[in-house]
Amino acid sequence: xxxxxxxxxxxxxxxxxCGFCLPACPTYKLTGDEASSPRGRIALMRAIDADEVxxxxxxxxxxxxxxxxxxxxxxxxxxxxxxxxLIEQLRDAQWTGxxxxxxxxxxxxxxxxxxxxxxxxxxRRHAKRTRAADSDPGDTLMLGCFERALFPAVSKAAVATIPxxxxxxxQGCCGALHAHNGDIARGEELARQLGERPGRIVSTAGGCAxxxxxxxxxxxxxxxxEALLEHGAAAGEILVDGRRARIGLQDSCHLRNGLGVAxxxxxxIEAIGEYVEVPGAGDCCGAAGTYAILRRADSRRxxxxxxxxxxxxxxxxxxxxxxxxxRQMIGAVRRARLRTRxxxxxxxxxxxxx
Amino acid sequence: MSAxxxxxxxxxxxxxxxxxxxxxxNVEVRPSALIPYQTDATFGFSGVPLAVVRPGSTEEVAExxxxxxxxxxxxxxxxxxxxxxxxxxxxxxxxxxxxxxxxAILSIDPVDLTATVQxxxxxxxxxxxxxxxxxxxxxxxxxxxxxTLGGNVATNAGGxxxxxxxxxxxxxxxxxxxxxxxxxxxxxxxxxKDVAGYDLVHLLTGSxxxxxxxxELTLALRPAPATSxxxxxxxxxxxxxxxxxxxxxxxxxxxxxxxxxxxxxxxAVEGYAKLGLDTRAGALLLFGDDGSPAEVERTVAIMAQxxxxxGAASVQVATVVAESEALLAARRCALPxxxxxxxxxxxxxxxxxxxxxxxxxxxxxxxxxxxxxxxATFGHAGDGNAHPTGCFDPRExxxxxxxxxxxxxxxxxxxxxxxxxxxxxxxxxxxxxxxAAQLGAPHTALLARIKHAFDPEGILxxxxxxx
Numbered sequence: 001x002x003x004x005x006x007x008x009x010x011x012x013x014x015x016x017x018c019g020f021c022l023p024a025c026p027t028y029k030l031t032g033d034e035a036s037s038p039r040g041r042i043a044l045m046r047a048i049d050a051d052e053v054x055x056x057x058x059x060x061x062x063x064x065x066x067x068x069x070x071x072x073x074x075x076x077x078x079x080x081x082x083x084x085x086l087i088e089q090l091r092d093a094q095w096t097g098x099x100x101x102x103x104x105x106x107x108x109x110x111x112x113x114x115x116x117x118x119x120x121x122x123x124r125r126h127a128k129r130t131r132a133a134d135s136d137p138g139d140t141l142m143l144g145c146f147e148r149a150l151f152p153a154v155s156k157a158a159v160a161t162i163p164x165x166x167x168x169x170x171q172g173c174c175g176a177l178h179a180h181n182g183d184i185a186r187g188e189e190l191a192r193q194l195g196e197r198p199g200r201i202v203s204t205a206g207g208c209a210x211x212x213x214x215x216x217x218x219x220x221x222x223x224x225x226e227a228l229l230e231h232g233a234a235a236g237e238i239l240v241d242g243r244r245a246r247i248g249l250q251d252s253c254h255l256r257n258g259l260g261v262a263x264x265x266x267x268x269i270e271a272i273g274e275y276v277e278v279p280g281a282g283d284c285c286g287a288a289g290t291y292a293i294l295r296r297a298d299s300r301r302x303x304x305x306x307x308x309x310x311x312x313x314x315x316x317x318x319x320x321x322x323x324x325x326x327r328q329m330i331g332a333v334r335r336a337r338l339r340t341r342x343x344x345x346x347x348x349x350x351x352x353x354x
Numbered sequence: 355m356s357a358x359x360x361x362x363x364x365x366x367x368x369x370x371x372x373x374x375x376x377x378x379x380n381v382e383v384r385p386s387a388l389i390p391y392q393t394d395a396t397f398g399f400s401g402v403p404l405a406v407v408r409p410g411s412t413e414e415v416a417e418x419x420x421x422x423x424x425x426x427x428x429x430x431x432x433x434x435x436x437x438x439x440x441x442x443x444x445x446x447x448x449x450x451x452x453x454x455x456x457x458a459i460l461s462i463d464p465v466d467l468t469a470t471v472q473x474x475x476x477x478x479x480x481x482x483x484x485x486x487x488x489x490x491x492x493x494x495x496x497x498x499x500x501x502t503l504g505g506n507v508a509t510n511a512g513g514x515x516x517x518x519x520x521x522x523x524x525x526x527x528x529x530x531x532x533x534x535x536x537x538x539x540x541x542x543x544x545x546x547k548d549v550a551g552y553d554l555v556h557l558l559t560g561s562x563x564x565x566x567x568x569x570e571l572t573l574a575l576r577p578a579p580a581t582s583x584x585x586x587x588x589x590x591x592x593x594x595x596x597x598x599x600x601x602x603x604x605x606x607x608x609x610x611x612x613x614x615x616x617x618x619x620x621x622a623v624e625g626y627a628k629l630g631l632d633t634r635a636g637a638l639l640l641f642g643d644d645g646s647p648a649e650v651e652r653t654v655a656i657m658a659q660x661x662x663x664x665g666a667a668s669v670q671v672a673t674v675v676a677e678s679e680a681l682l683a684a685r686r687c688a689l690p691x692x693x694x695x696x697x698x699x700x701x702x703x704x705x706x707x708x709x710x711x712x713x714x715x716x717x718x719x720x721x722x723x724x725x726x727x728x729x730a731t732f733g734h735a736g737d738g739n740a741h742p743t744g745c746f747d748p749r750e751x752x753x754x755x756x757x758x759x760x761x762x763x764x765x766x767x768x769x770x771x772x773x774x775x776x777x778x779x780x781x782x783x784x785x786x787x788x789x790a791a792q793l794g795a796p797h798t799a800l801l802a803r804i805k806h807a808f809d810p811e812g813i814l815x816x817x818x819x820x821x
Contacts, residue, residue, distance in 0.1 A: 032454035040390030059387035078690035
């Protein structure tokens with residue numbers, strides 16, 4: 001294929017190579033190699049765009065896959081480079097046809113089929129559907145496709161803690177999985193389908209929320225923590241051994257870097273217990289969507305620093321705001337044999353109400 | 355076809371040879387993987403390296419240099435690649451020697467007031483580490499979160515506190531360096547006073563990797579100031595802001611911070627940082643001081659009064675430290691934020707005696723108008739160091755040429771006003787053609803002789819300084 005046309009020229013033209021993104025990048029921190037930094041990858045993308053490097057070049061494919069897609073480079077970029085879009089564009093070109101990583105094929109197939117998602121969700125008993133909407137559009141909960149299967153308690157907790165939150169019957173995937181894994185067109189199509197329902201969509205998954213907002217508009221998408229705060233902070237607190245529970249947070253990269261939501265989940269926790277800022281809470285945990293499956297060893301390397309911090313802090317709860325992070329941190333805490341319990345924010349709030 | 359094959363074979367042999375020194379995973383020779391090392395943060399300069407190596411110790415650096423000397427292969431030292439003067443661009447190819455793996459803080463001594471570090475430690479990492487001991491490492495280049503101390507020393511980098519604290523050179527007490535032939539030397543040490551021998555510490559400082567590769571640095575620290583405060587003053591234009599700078603110094607204060615931004619920079623910075631800056635103002639002066647609370651209160655009050663006396667439209671003083679830090683952080687983003695104006699930026703780094711600053715600013719305006727280019731100016735008003743930045747569309751060749759022509763005039767103006775072509779970024783490949791105009795032929799010839807004494811084969815960062 002011809003390389004030009006892979007990238008949106010306006011997106012690629014924004015970077016002035018200042019390098020301010022380097023220290024924010026988890027893969028640059030791991031390697032000290034500029035090729036695995038956002039600026040380095042953009043240099044490579046420009047070479048692809050100029051037809052100096054083939055888009056399927058081995059080093060180019062390695063960098064397209066090694067990037068976590070965490071977008072930690074975006075908030076620190078004074079030039080406003082939309083790096084998340086650029087890496088999606090690169091993968092869209094690289095991960096086509098038989099070059100798509102085989103291990104994610106079943107996931108994509110699952111997430112493309114509404115029937116399968118619904119069946120899995122029903123089997124796992126996620127939040128019950130509410131009756132069809134009356135005239136008031138209101139807020140509706142998005143049932144994430146993998147969250148339904150992996151953590152069905154999260155949607156139930158969300159419905160239990162936000163008054164009037166409705167759960168529409170027929171929900172598919174938001175398309176984030178597709179967009180992040182080399183199929184932008186399908187990713188946008190699915191997001192638009194989901195956006196056909198009226199009112200705001202409440203999300204319990206940072207990755208879904210950021211993707212959905214990019215396609216259907218930020219004003220249509222609200223994170224669970226933001227929606228909860230609109231109803232006032234949670235009433236009551238969680239006690240452990242007679243004292244306020246010590247609770248930390250692992251940010252969701254796309255919630256923080258993509259949607260710009262970092263303060264709201266913290267504010268929710270502060271009302272419930274003793275909030276403890278985990279050093280590097282905003283850094284990627286290595287789950288990064290399918291990354292933990294596709295690049296397990298690198299995913300664990302990115303995770304490694306967090307484990308020593310968590311062991312030192314000895315928290316009662318570690319709160320997550322995205323199912324990928326939830327899976328990653330539950331595994332990490334179990335392997336390190338820590339007593340800390342990993343919960344989604346909605347599950348934590350539901351504990352107060354019990 | 356044959357050239358490609360030959361390169362490929364050479365590449366594999368080179369990779370194997372260098373891999374024996376630094377470990378195979380710390381060598382890269384694949385052309386596509388080397389693309390990020392063709393450039394630094396400077397617009398319009400690139401070179402194609404043969405390889406990048408990431409040594410982990412002084413011994414490995416020495417062995418790479420022994421091999422490179424024996425084989426006449428250029429070696430270009432590199433920190434984080436944030437040079438704004440194409441100092442880290444391998445314009446003559448060769449091996450890029452990245453020091454990013456050598457990133458240990460070896461010691462912090464609260465009695466000798468020194469820190470000894472490897473060159474790959476970032477400026478901010480050291481500043482934070484010494485702050486934990488209630489100590490202060492003052493040099494703070496705009497890229498401090500990214501830039502390495504090795505790069506800071508090699509370019510004698512400045513920062514936002516140059517007026518009170520000076521450039522990096524004032525804090526370099528000792529270095530360990532590897533010469534081109536692989537010999538290791540030490541100069542200076544943990545001593546405040548040491549006059550044994552020529553002052554090689556300060557010859558190597560600012561030598562831009564052309565004389566030796568720095569592998570260990572001993573840096574001076576200071577007790578941390580108890581507090582700091584920053585204020586903002588708005589002016590109708592940059593010239594009146596520059597005039598107020600004269601007023602502040604004449605009032606008997608030596609501020610820690612005295613930074614200016616013109617209207618375009620205010621808009622660009624506000625677009626990114628969203629601090630509520632007044633984007634209708636013609637210019638902004640960021641002023642501040644550090645020290646004991648009483649002293650800071652006194653000096654900031656004097657500065658604020660001087661601003662008002664010199665026509666400031668409004669003056670505000672930050673009430674909490676976090677607010678001051680946010681203002682300074684925003685100021686550090688001025689350059690990359692300016693890309694929002696047109697895509698590409700070419701910035702310069704001229705300096706004049708502080709008293710001539712209003713005249714420099716006026717001349718930059720005239721030059722921009724004459725060449726029909728957009729120049730946004732910010733910089734360190736207090737030390738007379740300005741960063742006029744050409745903002746243009748990189749796809750427009752003519753725009754680029756006009757910006758380059760304008761900057762040739764800006765250099766001439768700075769030199770005429772008794773100034774310099776570079777206050778803190780270094781000469782690099784970008785400004786080498788203009789160096790003789792400032793220094794004169796006998797001086798640049800002497801630079802070449804110094805270069806030859808250190809590096810007779812000319813392998814260290816060729817095409818920079820004494821070349």
